[in-house]
Amino acid sequence: MGKIIAISNQKGGVGKTTTSINLAAGLGYLGKKVLLVDLDPQGNATQGVGAKSKANKLSVYNLLMESYQVEDVRVRLNVPPMDVIPSNISLAGADLQMNKFEVGKEELLKKKLDKVKNQYDFIIIDCPPSLGLLNTNALTASDSVLIPVQCEYYALEGVTQLLLTIRLVQQLFNPKLIIEGVLLTMYDARTNLSVEVQQEVRKHFKEKVYRSYIPRNVKLSESPSRGQTIFEYDVRCDGAKAYAGLASEVVKQNEKEVKYYG
Numbered sequence: 001m002g003k004i005i006a007i008s009n010q011k012g013g014v015g016k017t018t019t020s021i022n023l024a025a026g027l028g029y030l031g032k033k034v035l036l037v038d039l040d041p042q043g044n045a046t047q048g049v050g051a052k053s054k055a056n057k058l059s060v061y062n063l064l065m066e067s068y069q070v071e072d073v074r075v076r077l078n079v080p081p082m083d084v085i086p087s088n089i090s091l092a093g094a095d096l097q098m099n100k101f102e103v104g105k106e107e108l109l110k111k112k113l114d115k116v117k118n119q120y121d122f123i124i125i126d127c128p129p130s131l132g133l134l135n136t137n138a139l140t141a142s143d144s145v146l147i148p149v150q151c152e153y154y155a156l157e158g159v160t161q162l163l164l165t166i167r168l169v170q171q172l173f174n175p176k177l178i179i180e181g182v183l184l185t186m187y188d189a190r191t192n193l194s195v196e197v198q199q200e201v202r203k204h205f206k207e208k209v210y211r212s213y214i215p216r217n218v219k220l221s222e223s224p225s226r227g228q229t230i231f232e233y234d235v236r237c238d239g240a241k242a243y244a245g246l247a248s249e250v251v252k253q254n255e256k257e258v259k260y261y262g
């Protein structure tokens with residue numbers, strides 16, 4: 001049975017999309033069956049894995065708002081090895097449209113993903129930078145949340161709000177939702193600030209913080225414009241090593257959980 005992980009933080013520019021595409025690809029290259037769901041109207045994840053030109057007209061919007069199923073809208077890629085549910089700007093109006101539904105508006109994504117969960121090892125959802133209904137749909141559909149935290153001033157600002165939202169979703173729609181892990185992104189070892197933020201985040205989230213952290217690495221910001229994940233763009237760079245390390249850590253952690261509970 002696949003594990004569904006939402007990559008969420010309502011703050012923009014903290015590395016959600018970079019983490020979604022490169023974690024998904026890292027898991028794919030480890031031989032896992034991966035589905036990447038782009039839930040941001042900006043479609044950066046779709047572009048970043050090179051699925052934009054391969055996508056037909058159907059997107060995650062049609063999946064959520066119409067009777068289309070995952071099989072109808074997904075794009076199958078060989079490089080990187082994953083399936084993608086693409087997004088585009090049509091999703092921008094979905095929040096308002098969904099809000100008009102009387103019942104079940106928080107469970108639209110869950111209903112569709114549950115049907116294909118057994119086809120995948122991991123389903124990774126790239127969330128939009130807001131705490132609206134799209135984000136609620138992601139959290140309701142997910143087993144866990146991975147929170148990227150950028151190593152900068154006010155890093156934890158906003159995370160408090162996200163934690164409250166997670167608690168609310170747990171109470172109302174998804175009692176099994178857990179925090180998968182907290183990931184430090186754009187870490188710059190030369191600055192005291194990064195070191196301080198790292199200490200603060202580790203103090204706050206303790207063992208929930210991944211040992212892997214993502215360094216600030218220009219290659220990571222260049223690769224999406226080529227429609228390549230970091231593993232096709234420059235597999236030797238520090239960014240690629242960091243995301244490969246994260247993918248291994250996520251796999252190990254989940255194997256442990258299965259052993260522990262099973």
Ligand SMILES: Nc1ncnc2c1ncn2[C@@H]1O[C@H](COP(=O)(O)OP(=O)(O)O)[C@@H](O)[C@H]1O
Binds near residue numbers: 011129186187216218
């Ligand atoms: N580790 C990193 N090093 C350098 N640039 C990065 C890194 N992670 C993300 N970026 C860049 O920072 C910007 C914001 O990242 P992104 O993943 O799009 O954040 P979000 O999805 O949270 O808005 C993008 O231009 C991205 O290429």
Ligand SMILES: [Mg+2]
Binds near residue numbers: 016017018
């Ligand atoms: Mg993004």
